[in-house]
Amino acid sequence: MSGGLLWIGRFLLRALLFLVVALSAVWIGFCLYFQLPLPDIAKSIAVLAWALFAVAILTLEIARPSWRVRGLYILAIIVFAAWWSTILPTNDRDWRPEVAHGVTGTVDGDIVTLSNVRDFDWRSDTDFTERWETRRYDLSKLATVDLVLGYWMGPQIAHTIISFGFTDGQHLSFSAEIRPDKTQEFSALAGFFRVFNLVLIAADERDVIYVRTNVRREDLYLYPIEMPQAGMRALFLSYVESGNALAARPKFYNTLTTNCTTVVFRLIRALDPGLPRDYRILLSGYLPDYVFEHQGYRTGLSREEFRARAAISALALAAGNTPGFSAAIRPPTGLAGALPVDKP
Structure with missing residues (x-):
């Protein structure tokens, strides 16, 4: 019985991690699309690269879960958060x-x-x-x-x-x-x-x-x-x-x-x-x-x-x-x- 509960707990944890990675990856993709200061083609390439990275992380989470892989995604989140924090509102633009x-x-x-x-x-x-x-x-x-x-x-x-x-x-x-x-x-x-x-x-x-x-x-x-x-x-x-x-x-x-x-x-x-x-x-x-x-x-x-x-x-x-x-x-x-x- 305890073994069954342990399996269920692990399954739910993995499902939660999968959901968190999937949703955060989609949100970050939109952030990159709307905020990267790049030409449209370069921006599309960057968003595609991020999507492929996220899909790879999700695939490994299903096939071969590892804290190393999860750590790599966490590192990517930290890098993203550091960049995102530099995007600040301003009153100094050529407004409509x-x-x-x-x-x-x-x-x-x-x-x-x-x-x-x-x-x-x-x-x-x-x-x-x-x-x-x-x-x-x-x-x-x-x-x-x-x-x-x-x-x-x-x-x-x-x-x-x-x-x-x-x-x-x-x-x-x-x-x-x-x-x-x-x-x-x-x-x-x-x-x-x-x-x-x-x-x-x-x-x-x-x-x-x-x-x-x-x-x-x-x-x-x-x-x-x-x-x-x-x-x-x-x-x-x-x-x-x-x-x-x-x-x-x-x-x-x-x-x-x-x-x-x-x-x-x-x-x-x-x-x-x-x-x-x-x-x-x-x-x-x-x-x-x-x-x-x-x-x-x-x-x-x-x-x-x-x-x-x-x-x-x-x-x-x-x-x-x-x-x-x-x-x-x-x-x-x-x-x-x-x-x-x-x-x-």
Whole structure:
């Protein structure tokens, strides 16, 4: 009996080692593909060589397991890790115009001065008038916080924006985004492998929503967040702190762990640590259900009605690029239902 258990234990250990080697080899292969500073042909040869090495290790693990062979693979992992640690984020590249500047700010009592607030006039994704402005906001005039979700690659994934409204009619939005340089195009797969930086964009709401609804024709939904004024202030300041931190110490964007939704969730959770973790933070397209389930009062609406009343794309298309854009995308009666993240 003990001999049988010993055999099973050895088998499970070998199976686990095989799985670890196989998965790590695939991951390293992608890392090499996306990060080796080589011409495409040389890069392909390097990835092929790594694949052959990994297959040889796996074959020997099946046919003739040996700690020498395993040690050789561990040595390869160490060499890879040493190289991987040299790939660092940077703020010093020739960035695409729409992400050329991350927001930074200073605070003096109720007055926040933000540098690099984006206010583009968009005609198409490649035709626009650039404007980066310095703006001042009075936090005593904070009136609303809205969660905006934009769908652009199916129902599972949505881009997340937090938008603040003030009693003087201003609306400012914060959007955590990838920061490609002028040679790069977005790739969700590449986003796992330190290809893109993370940037926090502060933008006039007409800019950041209009480009998605009227130029890219994405489906956008706006959900008010129920929050006392003190909570709005704390959340706004947390974005200012995040922008300053990214300017001082850049970070990589990660498709799974450091993206537009996870950044927003971490900021809101800092205000209410009791806000539960949920798979819908990663599959951000399902956030409306999360909002619906964790609101603090009854809306009187079904899930479908709650979501339908949040749709703003048709309103944005009708409004066009006008000064009254923010008012036009909000129904006069508002939306019932909100997500409480800070209670008075």
